[in-house]
Amino acid sequence: MSDRTPRPVERQLPTEEAEDLLALVRDIAQREIRPTAAEEEDAGRFPRELFTLLSASGLLGLPYGSEYGGGEQPYEVYLQVLEELAAARLTVGLGVSVHTLACHALAGYGTKEQAADHLPAMLGGGLLGAYCLSEPASGSDAASLRTKAARDGDDWLITGTKAWITHGGVADFLTVLARTGAEGARGITAFLVPGDAPGLTAAPPERKMGMKGSPTAQLHFDGVRVPDSRRIGEEGQGFAIALSALDSGRLGIAACAVGVAGAALDEAVSYARERRQFGRPVADFQGLRFLLADMATQIEAGRALYLAAARLRDAGRPFSEQAAMAKLFCTDMAMRVTVDAVQVLGGYGYTMDFPVERYMREAKVLQIVEGTNQIQRLVIARHLAGPESR
Structure with a gap:
């Protein structure tokens, strides 16, 4: 199996800090990711230890604010980090992209109290996220999703099935889009759900032609109880x-x-x-x-x-x-x-x-x-x- 050092890419980076960051990423990719990528993918092994390393290195919260442990990096820099990681192993690069996507709702639409409570662990505490929008019968037509969240006092009970979830079954937290109102886009609300919430189960991972080391699975919500303090944004703002x-x-x-x-x-x-x-x-x-x-x-x-x-x-x-x-x-x-x-x-x-x-x-x-x-x-x-x- 080939394990060549990649040709250097000529990049235009805005700061010396960004140049140092890319140098760190290339070093991690060359030492820790690339040498075992083929073997790990062939065996279908999920590299959780690599995501722990990336979190400890400050690479799981790059485009978010430093006040919550993020890297305060522009997207111009963050995306070039993703490119380097994906070149070494797509399971890792795409995994970081999905984690960043899972943090987006809380970082962009959560309250200051929610951000203070959850973002530090999400961005630099070794946690890994998943993004739950698609469903078995709701892919491109995402506004027709059927997973429901019903009020129960100060809580919500989420019931339904999400599909094609990257990190399904291994994620520590989930950004979940569920229907709280009428049909269509305006009846959807976003929630932050713990990965170990009672009533949440994962189906066996899908058998895929590629990215075998990245688990993709359905997630079943059977009356998963979520406090209203974990609702992100206003009701109906989720879509x-x-x-x-x-x-x-x-x-x-x-x-x-x-x-x-x-x-x-x-x-x-x-x-x-x-x-x-x-x-x-x-x-x-x-x-x-x-x-x-x-x-x-x-x-x-x-x-x-x-x-x-x-x-x-x-x-x-x-x-x-x-x-x-x-x-x-x-x-x-x-x-x-x-x-x-x-x-x-x-x-x-x-x-x-x-x-x-x-x-x-x-x-x-x-x-x-x-x-x-x-x-x-x-x-x-x-x-x-x-x-x-x-």
């Missing part, structure tokens, strides 16, 4: 909170996609330099050189797109359309690049002796999570032409 989180989450997926694609390109370039046919390295052949050039160009374009959207977010400007564009382009790009990387390696690319087949399998899920790429096209089109006529 707006969810959409706000997804805009940022889509940038996380875009950065992870660039990381996976970059890892595939590194492997393809190294192999092409070493593999000899007809008496010379296959990297000498123009057809292959052009393929590598196209792969590299697409990766650079994807990175530029997600960074441009991140800078809009950091400036407090609207970025929903650009986030959808970044997620769409970067994940489609990662699929193309990883397929091409397999082609560069030929028969070896189709074997588990090299990591490019794993990258190809992992890239596929990035076109689906955080809103399928068909949904991203709908989002972009609505910004351009307005809502569809009915």
Whole structure:
């Protein structure tokens, strides 16, 4: 199994602190994550110890405020951290993105008392989060979710099933979207639920084609009691909170996609330099050189797109359309690049002796999570032409 040191990426970072942060992340990735990634993924082992390390290193709360233990880093920097982690192992990079998504509701819409009570442990206390929006019959049409939260004195009782939950069964806390009112988007409310709450159970993890080390499972809520002090935002505000989180989450997926694609390109370039046919390295052949050039160009374009959207977010400007564009382009790009990387390696690319087949399998899920790429096209089109006529 290949374990090459990746080619350094030329980055434009806003501060020396950010440069030091990226250097730390690269060191952790090279020493602690990359060497065992293939073996751990093949065995389907969830690397909880790596998330504990990342938390202790201050990497699980980077885009949040320092008053609660966050890293106070702009999204422009945070996303490049995700890219580095995903290049080493997507289970880790995407896991950090999901954890950040799970913290978003409380950090952005919680009260000061809620933030003080919960955020320090969520951001730097070794906890790991999950985000519970999708359901077995409610995926792209998230506003039709059926999980209900009913008032019971000063508490809420949550009943229903959530599906496709990353970290399902291992998360310490959950951001849960549940119906508290009428049908549609305005009847949904957000809650912060402990991962060990009575009445909460996890189904066996899904058997997936990639990211086998990252547990994805249904979660069943059987009258899970949650105090009203764990309701986030106003009643009926949950869907707006969810959409706000997804805009940022889509940038996380875009950065992870660039990381996976970059890892595939590194492997393809190294192999092409070493593999000899007809008496010379296959990297000498123009057809292959052009393929590598196209792969590299697409990766650079994807990175530029997600960074441009991140800078809009950091400036407090609207970025929903650009986030959808970044997620769409970067994940489609990662699929193309990883397929091409397999082609560069030929028969070896189709074997588990090299990591490019794993990258190809992992890239596929990035076109689906955080809103399928068909949904991203709908989002972009609505910004351009307005809502569809009915």
